[in-house]
Amino acid sequence: MALQRSSAVPLAGAYAALIVYASLYPFTGWTVPGVSIWHFLTLPFPRWWTGFDLIANLLGYMPLGALLFGAMIRSGEGLGRSMVVAAVAGTALSFAMETLQNFLPMRVSSNLDLALNAAGSALGAAVGAAVHLLGGMQRWQVVRERWFISHSAGGLALLILWPVGLLFPAPVPYGLGQVWPRLRDALASWLQDSSVADWIAPWLQSDGDVSVLSPASEFVVVALGLMAPCLVAYTISRPGWRRMVLAASAVAVGFGATTLSTALNFGPQHALAWRTPTSLAALVTALTLVLLLAYTPRRATAAIGLMVLTAMVSIVGQAPADAYFTDSLQAWEQGRFIRFHGVAQWVGWLWPYAALVWLLVRISQRDSGQP
Structure with a gap:
């Protein structure tokens, strides 16, 4: 091997x-x-x-x-x-x-x-x-x-890391990849005394007056956030019942990781606070959609996955940080979760972009390679 x-x-x-x-x-x-x-x-x-x-x-x-x-x-x-x-x-x-x-x-x-x-x-x-x-x-x-097919190591690594990324507080359940606010603040700090500060400042202003995401946007983020790992799994597995099992497993693992994250941040008594009617409806919708795609060719699932991930990070990037979310980040970065801060934070930030690269590679390859 x-x-x-x-x-x-x-x-x-x-x-x-x-x-x-x-x-x-x-x-x-x-x-x-x-x-x-x-x-x-x-x-x-x-x-x-x-x-x-x-x-x-x-x-x-x-x-x-x-x-x-x-x-x-x-x-x-x-x-x-x-x-x-x-x-x-x-x-x-x-x-x-x-x-x-x-x-x-x-x-x-x-x-x-x-x-x-x-x-x-x-x-x-x-x-x-x-x-x-x-x-x-x-x-x-x-x-x-x-x-799984041959040459599936990268996809398997992404699937293993996905629940780790869910452990870091997200503005919306399953909404990974919100790296732009931190990147924007870092750029503003680096360029504040430079000659281009005045020119680039309007692009780096935070949207402090933006309200929370609408229920429809939250619904879309949760649904796309669950579909993304399922479609990554589809690109390395044979069409059919195995994909259905992988999709059901993703639902179970994602549910458990999100519940654990909520419990770590707000206490065990609030572990299921994220389970709102909107999020549950989004999970059911996402599972239904990925089950319907269980027999789709691998390159087609990779193309769909690219669209799903692009849409998710675009919406998540617009999500403001409310007071509860800010408190969660402070608990992770300054409190008892500091030892796990780097692991979950970086995985949560970078997972969607690593998955985008992986799916682009899968699209460029022939739809072959049997288990």
Whole structure:
């Protein structure tokens, strides 16, 4: 099996990028340290630590180790070499992050974090090896060949990341991709003292007087937001009943992820607050439409998916942030969800655009390739 055909490859790359983001956030205040950048290696382990920090640093690198092992073993490498490369690569990434944290006054380099990250990478590789020895990867390959076409790694990675993006607060349920307000504010900040500030300022003004989206617009966003992953799944699966199962699974997974996100932000007692008559009607409509498309050729579903995603991000980009949504973002960015902030935020922002690129690639290819 070629390395690029394994979904573990893009997932490992995405997970490594998110580790970099979480380790160096907020990327401000870079200064040259007054001591050697490797000084933290010779210090005794810190006296003050919490059990949560220990578990987070250990478990945080386990998925990376497991994904790297899976990518290596699927490329044809031996068991021992795959384990060593996965463990060493995870340790090297952790060492690079701890070293760079010397230049950030808001972050503290720690040899204990490095040791736990290295142990997590090795443990993740060991878990991957155990799954491989027990035949888990072989069974997954059989299932994948029955359900999906060849060269489906990118699509599978998108489907796995979609519920992660739903965990970050969205202005409308299932409405991923609202990156323009943050991009607009960042551009305005960068250009405020430049010669083009006056010329470009009108384009960067926020629509502070815009009311919330109408029920019709909210209906459309929710429906399109559910249709998008279903159509991505259709481009890598055989027409027929398997697509119907995938669509039903997307409904269940999306419902669970959105409910969990609401519970994390507003408390378990409000977990189903997002379930309004408008959103439920939109979910039923979206499921009906994608079931009707279950026998559509793959290139046609990719074309429909492009239209669906384009329409969704266009409407979501116009959605203002109400008071409750602003409070949700502050809870994630400044409060107890800061450790998950980078993961869900970036996936939620970029997923629709990555899916657009994927669908464009599918359209450019022949409608062939059987499971």
